[in-house]
Amino acid sequence: MTAVTEPEISPRDLHPDVKPLWTAIILAGQRPEGDPMAVYCNVKYKALIPINGQTMLERVTRALLASPDVGNIVIMAQSPEDLQSGLAPDLAEHEGISFVESGDGIATSVHNVIGTAIAPWPVLVTTADNALLTAEILDSFFRSHNRQDVAVAVVERKTMLAAYPDARRTWLKFRGGAYSGANLFALHNEAAKPAVAFWSSVEKDRKKGWKIFARFGPWLLFRALSRTISFKGAMSDAGRRMTLKAEPIILPIAEAAIDVDKPDDLELVTGILERREG
The missing domain is CATH 3.90.550.10 (Spore Coat Polysaccharide Biosynthesis Protein SpsA; Chain A)
Structure with a gap:
């Protein structure tokens, strides 16, 4: 007699009213001609600027992983393989993190993946230079979200x-x-x-x-x-x-x-993180 294996049931199956986990998209690309902050910090990609021992991309990724509201993470950039190789091994090989090549425009690239198997609803979009992101900030955001179609x-x-x-x-x-x-x-x-x-259509006027x-x-x-x-x-x-x-x-x-858009921002963020992390 063949044993029948019962399918594994998650708490979300038992409680359908529980909100689904968010897919987080990290925008980690930069202009084809390069980014002034990357040049200033002598790195190839702005997302890989190190601050107090970790790159900005690593900091944002770890903050998202620490949030109980986030499921999968999508890192989007023109050269995703370069960013993947620049991450710590536990992030580069994490089964919940995928790397997607972006197109010419940020918004167009996001539009092409949201609601697909790559980035199922609901979707949270953030940026790699959001280096001060924490689980506390994310919790405040998610607790305030009330099923708006779009929230900023x-x-x-x-x-x-x-x-x-x-x-x-x-x-x-x-x-x-x-x-x-x-x-x-x-x-x-x-x-x-x-x-x-x-x-x-208005990306240049953001x-x-x-x-x-x-x-x-x-x-x-x-x-x-x-x-x-x-x-x-x-x-x-x-x-x-x-x-x-x-x-x-x-x-x-x-x-x-x-965030980190200019040298003054980098100085401010570095000071905050040094105080925060001792």
Whole structure:
């Protein structure tokens, strides 16, 4: 008589209301002509800049692995094999981490993989220069996510200046506050795809919020420029025009909005990590 092996049942099978794990995409590419910070640090790829003993890519990857809400991790770059060889062996060979070659545009590359077997829903997108990312920041983000089709993490200026009064960031100013991006983007389901396609068309203007809102007509642009609309209201309005629900997630952690774009950032991040890690 042949023994029948019962299929293994996970807690998520017993509790279908449990939220699925997120696929995390790390954007680790750079311009074909190279990146100024990579040149400054004398490394081939910006993602492999070392800070206090670990590369930025390694730090972001380990933070994601430490989150109980993250399942698989996708590292996306023009030369993924080079980044893989530059990682610690336990990460380079980790069964939950895959490496995908990106195309010409970041948004187009993301659009091509989200919702596929490579990056099943829901999807979290972050960047390799998000070197201060921690499980605490991720937990704050995921706990605040309420099944919005698209959600963008930001930090309010008063939160940043209370912790780092000399920090220089790019601020989006709206009624009720000014905000800086935290390099965390939630794409919850198929409805998010139009937003990614839209992002592809405005990628070159990502640092100029007014140009992005101008795409949604003069009224929303006027309200954004005159600060007669809140950030949440502006995102909600833009989302409705794409038939999706979009909202910002305001994080209470200043470090969430500090990435490494210039030498001053690298100095600040290095100091924070040295203090944090002794």
